[in-house]
Amino acid sequence: MKKIVIKCGGSILDELSSEFFQSLTELKKLGYQIVIVHGGGPDINDMLNQLNVVPEFDNGLRKTDKKTFKVVEMVLSGKTNRKLVEKLTTNGLGAIGVNGSDANILLGNFVNREKLGFVGSVDEVNTELLYMFLEKGLVPVITPIACTTNGTKLNVNADYAAAAVAHALRVDHCLFVTDVEGIKINGKFVKSLQLEELEGYIRTGEIYGGMIPKVNSAVSAIEKGIDSVMIVSGLTSFFHHHEWHGTKIYGKERVAQ
Numbered sequence: 001m002k003k004i005v006i007k008c009g010g011s012i013l014d015e016l017s018s019e020f021f022q023s024l025t026e027l028k029k030l031g032y033q034i035v036i037v038h039g040g041g042p043d044i045n046d047m048l049n050q051l052n053v054v055p056e057f058d059n060g061l062r063k064t065d066k067k068t069f070k071v072v073e074m075v076l077s078g079k080t081n082r083k084l085v086e087k088l089t090t091n092g093l094g095a096i097g098v099n100g101s102d103a104n105i106l107l108g109n110f111v112n113r114e115k116l117g118f119v120g121s122v123d124e125v126n127t128e129l130l131y132m133f134l135e136k137g138l139v140p141v142i143t144p145i146a147c148t149t150n151g152t153k154l155n156v157n158a159d160y161a162a163a164a165v166a167h168a169l170r171v172d173h174c175l176f177v178t179d180v181e182g183i184k185i186n187g188k189f190v191k192s193l194q195l196e197e198l199e200g201y202i203r204t205g206e207i208y209g210g211m212i213p214k215v216n217s218a219v220s221a222i223e224k225g226i227d228s229v230m231i232v233s234g235l236t237s238f239f240h241h242h243e244w245h246g247t248k249i250y251g252k253e254r255v256a257q
């Protein structure tokens with residue numbers, strides 16, 4: 001069966017449209033198995049603000065000390081994951097919440113302990129468990145928290161977690177769902193971008209902020225062999241009548257074909 005990993009950004013979780021869920025239903029009817037990795041940056045920031053902690057980032061990654069990690073885990077697992085599973089269920093898609101840190105679902109390591117604290121990479125994925133849910137027709141909804149082999153839990157940027165899951169499952173498509181319908185270059189949304197163009201657009205500031213980890217994850221997913229990576233909107237439909245809507249990122253060989 002064809003597989004697809006969909007990363008749902010925190011910026012869009014509260015605004016996912018019925019057209020978005022219809023796109024998922026359409027894909028499921030076509031035989032796609034769907035895995036979701038969710039973000040939740042805005043939910044985490046809200047809670048930190050309530051606790052009078054100022055969020056700090058380094059290149060899009062949250063500086064995560066012990067106290068911040070506890071808030072990240074509480075919010076992502078206790079609020080954001082619950083919210084998304086409920087929305088999928090009410091839209092007719094059977095879903096199951098999965099903590100990345102349980103049962104080696106996401107096995108990772110510190111990225112840079114001195115600089116970032118408890119922030120992790122994902123080095124291995126327990127695909128067996130994910131296949132089990134997929135075989136039951138459920139959509140696993142993964143919280144981006146990894147665990148080291150020593151049992152230390154780490155905060156993982158959800159874009160990076162999605163790329164790692166996509167690679168491990170050898171999926172056919174990897175989608176990054178956000179609050180814009182793709183990547184804008186010179187003020188206009190573009191249908192496709194070549195891998196090699198992206199670095200230049202980041203350098204010139206044409207691609208900035210939260211779009212940077214998405215683009216970096218897309219590059220990493222393509223370099224690891226995923227055929228199709230897209231940035232799409234959760235406000236509208238991204239797949240209808242077999243047509244995709246959004247910005248597709250291509251590797252070199254694909255463009256040459």
Ligand SMILES: Nc1ncnc2c1ncn2[C@@H]1O[C@H](COP(=O)(O)OP(=O)(O)O)[C@@H](O)[C@H]1O
Nearest residue numbers: 009010011178180182183184206207208210211
């Ligand atoms: N070239 C670009 N085209 C479109 N959006 C961009 C671009 N560069 C940066 N952005 C910003 O990236 C945002 C999406 O990233 P972010 O808010 O972090 O989303 P998410 O929560 O989905 O990860 C957009 O809302 C937009 O403000």
Ligand SMILES: CC(=O)N[C@@H](CCC(=O)OP(=O)(O)O)C(=O)O
Nearest residue numbers: 010039040041061062156157158
């Ligand atoms: C290390 C790191 O930065 N982790 C992210 C995890 C959530 C996330 O990635 O959420 P969005 O996709 O909504 O940005 C964070 O703490 O915000």
